[in-house]
Amino acid sequence: MNKSSNENASIPKKEKHVRDSYFRNTGPLNFKSRISEQPGDIMTISSNEVVTIPPTMSIIGAVRTMLDKGFRRLPVADAGTNRLEGIVTSKDVVDFLGGGTRHLIVKNRYKGNFLAAVNGNISEIMEENVVSLNVKDSLKDALDTMIKDNVGGIPVTDDDMKVKAIISEKDFVFLISGIMAGKTVKEYMSKNIVTAPPDMPIGNAAKSMIKNGFRRLPVVREDVLIGIITASDIMRFLGSGDIFEKLVTGSNDEIFRVPINTLIKKEVFFTGTETDLGEAASIMLEKNIGSLPVFENSHLKGIITERDIVRSMTE
Structure with missing residues (x-):
């Protein structure tokens, strides 16, 4: 096991500038009072290089896309319009594998044939009631929504529900990294x-x-x-x-x-x-x-x- 430190933590220059613009202070911080309520600020830390998948992609195809890109979640969007239709996470996959109710799809729809089930459409296991945010929302909106809805990542859409970005817990972890928070x-x-x-x-x-x-x-x-x-x-x-x-x-x-x-x-x-x-x-x-x-x-x-x-x- 390794007890690690932050001495060699790598923060891209552009992102470091964004973080430092919020927290120009070397002492303990009150993050709650410093999280921006400015409309549209959500886009300053969201990832706009978001990967979406169509609802017709196979479950195994979605899994391999997540693994290839290093993501724990993927928004599911219409292939033609890019309108948000759902989201799939690593926990949904674990649920499908036998952890919970999604595994009933294997038993009931595919009669226990797991090989056939993993080639079914991702729409069969995706979450359809997606928590989403708008490009005009603030960082505080994003933070409050994550806590209220207990989700680790939220697609960001325009007024037509077209996926433009995604914001995750990791983006907020980045904001606090390397700064003395005054909390243990x-x-x-x-x-x-x-x-x-x-x-x-x-x-x-x-x-x-x-x-x-x-x-x-x-x-x-x-x-x-x-x-x-x-x-x-x-x-x-x-x-x-x-x-x-x-x-x-x-x-x-x-x-x-x-x-x-x-x-x-x-x-x-x-x-x-x-x-x-x-x-x-x-x-x-x-x-x-x-x-x-x-x-x-x-x-x-x-x-x-x-x-x-x-x-x-x-x-």
Whole structure:
């Protein structure tokens, strides 16, 4: 495991200028009072190089697009007009794989034929009631909406509902990174940790994520953290060629009995309870991760996520 620091955190020059224009202060910050309420400011940190997919794309095609682009979510838009029709996330894929109600599609519509199911349209598992924002909205609108609707990413559209950008928790984590927030990790970390043993089957891990509403599970052996399994890791398993070989040669159940220790990354970055949120945010950005296990006196005390950092900015 690696205890990381923010010394080498890389922030693009243009984006750093945007962040510094909001927070020109070296002391602890009151982020709530500094988040812009200016109409249209949402576009200053949103990603306008947004990738959309049509509702007719296959589920496996959407998974491979997310993996190829490194995204956890994709807006689903009409191929001709680019009007927003839905959104699909890594958690939706985990749900479909066996974690929750979306798996009923495999059982009921495809009679348990998983190979046929993954080639079905993404519209079958996408979220149709999409939370969206307008290009004229402010950063405060975006922050408040994320918290109120408990979503990690929101498509930004014009008045005709055409997708123009997407804003995510990571964009707000960027705003706080490298700045002394005056708030510690222990104040905002999630203390209700749900862990998994390394021999837990992938199917069970998927169910645990959906049941508990988490995107990640710390993997623990004899009270020692050996890795983290995320929704994206499970999605990567679905997108690999190995799963299709298993589908042809074995049963669906055999696939989901694969233990999660075959998926976890051995390198784990972590932080301490007294770490400033600004430093924790920098570690997440530098390592391109969405969470950090939190240790105190060699004991796992919690986990700090992008969602927790976003929540801190409203208080």
